[in-house]
Amino acid sequence: MTTSVLARPAADAKWINTSIVVGSAIFVFALAVAAIFAPQWRVLHVLQALIYVAVVVLARRNSAWGFGAGVFIAAFWNVLVLFRSPIGLQAVAGIGALMHGGPAPRADVMLQAFAACGNFLIIAACLVGFLRTRPGARRWGQFVAGGVLAIAYLLAMVFTVGPPEGAQHIRQALGL
Numbered sequence: 001m002t003t004s005v006l007a008r009p010a011a012d013a014k015w016i017n018t019s020i021v022v023g024s025a026i027f028v029f030a031l032a033v034a035a036i037f038a039p040q041w042r043v044l045h046v047l048q049a050l051i052y053v054a055v056v057v058l059a060r061r062n063s064a065w066g067f068g069a070g071v072f073i074a075a076f077w078n079v080l081v082l083f084r085s086p087i088g089l090q091a092v093a094g095i096g097a098l099m100h101g102g103p104a105p106r107a108d109v110m111l112q113a114f115a116a117c118g119n120f121l122i123i124a125a126c127l128v129g130f131l132r133t134r135p136g137a138r139r140w141g142q143f144v145a146g147g148v149l150a151i152a153y154l155l156a157m158v159f160t161v162g163p164p165e166g167a168q169h170i171r172q173a174l175g176l
Contacts, residue, residue: 013132019125020059020070024052026118027074030111037108044162051150055122058146059129064139065146070126072147073154074119080173082116 031045051073058066130143158166170176 013129016125016129016132017060019121020129021056023074023118023121023125024056026121027115028052030115030118033111034108040163041166044157044166047157047161048154051153052122055126055150059126062129062133063146064130064133064135064142065149067126067130068143068146068148069150070122071130071143073150074122074126076151076154078116078119078123080170081112 028049031049035042035045051069055066055070055073059070060066130139133139135143155170158170
């Protein structure tokens with residue numbers, strides 16, 4: 001007899017927690033590598049990594065706030081970087097080229113693609129983890145609130161402690 005992923009007991013949630021940790025580790029590793037080569041981003045990247053630490057801790061507790069923060073922040077970053085920036089478009093094209101035996105793109109482009117893979121893992125695991133809690137209206141509200149707070153925190157950090165080009169990237173990506 002097979003059981004859907006959403007109906008399995010809590011003991012089977014290990015893959016969800018592991019996926020969130022691995023996805024977060026991938027993303028934080030990419031932030032660290034980027035900070036090594038671009039020191040002007042270091043403070044922002046440390047503060048951005050704290051979001052992912054919070055997601056790991058809260059998701060382990062089955063918190064709707066943590067699951068929402070994980071889904072929203074990872075999706076927000078992936079959309080901005082992959083689909084609203086020139087490097088992101090190169091990363092998407094580079095992944096396609098690699099899959100078809102083409103030349104490898106630049107290292108910074110591949111780092112963006114690597115980080116995006118970590119975020120995709122977080123999105124999937126947080127969504128499944130949240131849906132396994134069989135959320136009611138209140139938990140859905142917490143899920144959305146957690147996501148909105150995570151994005152608000154990131155934007156506040158970009159505009160207050162990030163380098164000027166960070167705020168410029170966000171404005172351009174959002175069409176402001």
